[in-house]
Amino acid sequence: MSAPQHTTSYYAASANDKALRPALKEHIEADICVIGAGYTGMSTALHLAEIGFKVVVLEGTRIGFGASGRNGGQIVHSYSRDIDFIERHYGKETGKAMGQMAFEGGKIIRRFVDQYKIQCDLKDGGIFAACNSKQMKELEGKKALWESHGHNNLELLSASETQTYIGTDRYEGALLDKSGGHFHPLNLVLGEAAAFESLGGTIYEDSPVIRVDEGPKPHVHTQTGSVSADYVVVAGNAYLNGLIPKLQSKAMPCGTQVITTEPLSEAQQKALLPHDQCVEDCNYLLDYFRLSGDGRLIYGGGVTYGAREPSKIESLIVPKMLKTFPELQGVKIDYAWTGNFLLTLMRLPQFGRIGSNIYYAQGYSGHGVTCSHLAGKVLSDAIQGQAERYDVFAGLPQYPFPGGTTFRIPYTAMGAWYYNLRDKLGI
Known part of the structure; x- marks a missing residue:
């Protein structure tokens, strides 16, 4: 075989x-x-x-x-739970130690690319986009938190400023991380x-x-x-x-889905992402997107628990893309795929x-x-x-999921549904 x-x-x-x-x-x-x-x-x-x-x-x-x-090919610093969560749950000493390491991974990537001349379309700049005022307040906290651990090159953007980076009126503001970036993973x-x-x-x-x-x-x-x-x-x-x-x-495997459009014209690219930076929103089940090296829009989002393969990836992701960029209605989707990441409790x-x-x-x-x-x-x-x-x-600590292998998927999906509802309600 x-x-x-x-x-x-x-x-x-x-x-x-x-x-x-x-x-x-x-x-x-x-x-x-x-x-x-x-x-x-x-x-x-x-x-x-x-x-x-x-x-x-x-x-x-x-x-x-x-x-x-x-994956989405984005340099996003820190961890899935940020340093303040780690400090609250595991103590200031652990938080400080993990904070000192939270921004090192991106530097390692850049060293490898530079030292070994790796051709992977590496570009600078990443944006966290707020879908509501609550998320914008959280981004203000993230900026202060990261700066307290020595990570600068951050800039808060108003709603109008955000539109100069992302061609949509969907967001209430954003945090620009100039040391973020994106690449061909x-x-x-x-x-x-x-x-x-x-x-x-x-x-x-x-x-x-x-x-x-x-x-x-x-x-x-x-x-x-x-x-x-x-x-x-x-x-x-x-x-x-x-x-x-x-x-x-x-831990539990989970899937995320990604689509890639046909190559876009230079005018389309400039309209969507004028500064060619990557974006992820601040929802629990977040969307993420960027331009590829050859001018396609790569757009991902959604989670399937237990690593099952969705039958029609486009039907899950295209509506998300069109909510952000309605002008892409009718654009051809050249590629669609899913992949598994590993979720811990x-x-x-x-x-x-x-x-x-x-x-x-x-x-x-x-x-x-x-x-x-x-x-x-x-x-x-x-x-x-x-x-x-x-x-x-x-x-x-490394905890097992409640319910063992039989119930961990429905329990986790229910939790995700709850947080997704909170995102939609802005609470």
Whole structure:
């Protein structure tokens, strides 16, 4: 049976590197074995390769097959729960430590792109758009919060100022983050893979891991080969497929949907997003959009719980797009796809160890582009014995969803319905 290919996305169609890596078909040894070739896995592998470790990456399908190659392609800082939430629930010391790391992931992305000349259409500037006065007040708080943790380059925009950045009267204001940005997400991870290989790293595709034997020197098995290593990093996130049940019981795969229009004229692009910056709104079930490198509108939103595939993605997303940009009525949709991210109960990432030498990072809860790159850095530091920052994450409680696997989907969907209703009512 042939291995799964990339989803039928705009990103896959416009990928810079369509070369296939071989499957693992022998027993090999390495310093570190990384399971999963998405952002977490490739950031970890590249950081470790840069300091001379022998690293092997095992990918069950294709590099960037999961959320790393399907997401909205936006540099959005901090976490799915912001620093003030962390301070309230886990104490000022934990909040301060996570605040010091909250803006590092975007810098790591930019370093990789610059240092390794990764062609991924990286552009500067991101906007948080407020749909009502309550959200605008929250953006004022976000600006103050982030500035208190040393993150500047932020500007509040009035409703009229927002319309000079976004060609719609839908928003009551916005927060411009000049250090945000957007890019082609699959080409980023493919570029990171090429950088890793240039440093002597090895990636095997079509090599799903079927078992991990714990011990002083863990043994990682695929159907046709194995790796023995001093350390293992589990970076499969929403695509672990039952490999380590104790990890998957603490999080739930969820899907988000994305569409891409046909290429738009230069006049259309200027009318929609005059400064070519990415946007996400402030709703619980948020919309996000931007222009691609070749002038298409990429528009995403919505959540399906339990990672089920919606039957008609366009019917879910096109009405959202037209609510924002009604002038796009009748525009051709060239691509539509869905992808899974991993949701945790507290909407905070889960880092930890299994034994002393198997590390994991997962559950970015829809906020993984920057945090996964940060995870790679703190994972590599922990493996080198500098685990202070990793242990800040690992010290956060990791709760199972109420109701177990049977009821977690309806419970979570009911909660989302409640918050979506609050967004619509502006309360």
